[in-house]
Amino acid sequence: MSAMVLLAGLGVPALGAAGIAAAHRTPNLREGVTLATAAALFACVLSLLPGVLAGERPRLTLFEVLPGLDLTLAVEPLGMLFALVASGLWIVNSLYSIGYMRGNGEAHQTRFYVCFALALFAAIGIAFAGNVFTLFVFYELLTLITYPLVVHHGDDKARKGGRVYLGVLIGTSVMFLLPALVFTWHLAGTTDFRAGGILPAGLSDATVVGLLALYMFGIGKAALMPFHRWLPAAMVAPTPVSALLHAVAVVKAGVFSVLKVAVFVFGPEMLAGQTAWLAGIAGFTIVAASVVALSADNLKRRLAYSTVSQLSYVILAVAVLAPLSLVGAALHVAAHALGKITLFFAAGAIYTAAHKTEISQLDGIGRRMPWTMGAFAVGTLSMIGLPPAAGFVSKWFMVSGAMAGEHWLALGVIAASTLLNAAYFLPIVWRAFFRPLSAEAAAHPHGEAPLPSVIALTLTAAGTIAFFLWPDVPLALARQMLGAA
Template identity: 75%
Template structure:
């Protein structure tokens, strides 16, 4: 297949898959088969694009002109390639996990769940491959809308509240801040195409660039930069597979992906570095990292703790991108992938615990590691990755971030990373400690591992977290291309 056909396939496969899932809704086994084969086909399509991108090619596809001078178009470059690989690859694992989780917990409305999931992946592919800001914005908003039914899946009062926060923050920031930023960019630069080196160079004065950057950074609500992070913990009312793939990978990574994309291809790293318009950004990101970690430390609810951990880890990417050096951009790009595999493992584990033991609080986890050794073992690997210790993938991206901070002599960044590493350890280590070293409470109900599909899925992602540490070549090659391009 040609590159253009592959791009079309990446967008259409999940969309057509969603229709297929809807049609097969009455027969659960068939429906799940459709989901899995759609996921596999999507991953294959994305993989098909990989050699072309690694060889330095930039496959593109222009569909139609939406507004005079602005096309609906797609262009696959290294950053989008990495994001698409991570999201589509993990979708397969997550689908296996979903089947176990949704059936194990006897969840309602399963067809709607799988349909929305497939649509969310289609939107994610659109974001990853978008050639300009308008296309990106289009899919960014679609992603918000199709994940709303997943967040409000249970339809109860809590879900309604969570849904309101979710929609309010994501749609609110994107309409009020991001959209005007995009329109202003169009008014200033006369183009919205992502261009290496940026499109705003010499197009506006320093203060205007600074203001625009603020609009972008806070407008990309999916990146969960404080104070616009509240939607992420609110989204945890969703079933755990949603939290795992969407609110640890697809949606939030779409946010930081957009951040990196905007900094690298809209403003241009050199433009920002030259006029020092982004100097405030590491501070905000740093604050988010530390503050979210502290909230995580104080949260007893496991999913809430993981959510705040995500808020904090997302700002690693923002911080790295905001340092504006090639090394830091490599770090930012890598962290999109490494955090994804680690955090999805943690969420998988949390969902497995909920399914098998119906426990949601950290304080209830005493001794659970003995009954669910695979789950808690995987959790430990994920936690290692979050803290940033070898042999987990998180170490690599953190290493690049630290190297960039040292190279720049950026002591704030260094301090933030150091503090956050300690905080991460402080809120993950006790969970592992409780699970394996504390005795289970007397009279606890006997239970074993979660259903097999779930255990398989979380073992796979845990393994992936380790593999990515030893074999980071592909990810690294793509990240270098982003930084070098």
């Protein structure tokens, strides 16, 4: 039964994409199919949760390419967490997209919804990948499928952003990730993910560090500097695509892959004493991206560099290697998704209702869009790591792990980043609620964005708070991941 549900996890979004394409002449039906597909996928994923929490590990081999190299689906706690995040947020993103795409009169809406469904097909394949080869296949599919979404507007700016997006992600995969896959197969004779790692004992430090570097830089979707430029470049896409990139699938596929490889290919024991260089690069990325975000006036650009910074929290936690920090890294995959999708939803709602893109234009907008800016404030708390928001939970575990392991560099980086987050997020909230409207804004009255968009951002803001209040399920999955390793 579980094997059939695994297949359904891929089949539902694939069939949904076909249904969306078939309904292209009837927008209401097309969007109904989108919502139904998203709900069906979440139901499939959710049905696996009780078994996984009880210790079941469903596995299904689709076909063998070469001896020891096969396309295999398997469910373990970390993949379960990522699949729940991706499939659950697809529902609210689909709802949001209806308001955004119609409110802005976007062209090519059918193509947008089809590519979105196929992106979730690839994301579920990544979440349920049973080995590095399967992960690589679906990882590359996700890059190719999301390219039409990045260049959705079809103008020169979009095409330029798309070239950077494709160039960085394909380039890092070909130069680093593919060699890492081949090298892993050569060393271990398999690419299967296994508790404690699959690499043979006795490897030299240079081999371990070299292979780890191939993976860390090859997983370009994690946006580790200097391979981060694709993320701000992709902000030319419509806001629902930005939500897909930053919260639902793409960057989450990156940090999920980093964590999965660290725990299930290397294993914490093999990585002990080999990650100081990685902590340094992750720490630099966190602080440098925060400084760039601080100087950005464009709201989506500030959010993009915030994501670059936040993703490296996961990589820093991997470098720390303390059990609590690894739990925090897993939790941050979900916590950041909830907070950041709320922020992007708010940015898109502001653009739809008020046609504003710059932070300097937001004086007093909270009085006209209280639901939107209230949700933005909740997302801000999560990014900073303050209660009662999800980011506090994941940051608590990462800080606890760093303290337990006496990783003072990591603690210093997290402290500095927290202050920088407050410095570039809180003034936006202050400006929106406590500054008077400009004369120009007062002359052009507007209210909230279309209702579907407002409902979606309210739901994600509520989810951000709910994660703080009831973190039991994600915490259980994160701890099971650690126990398995």
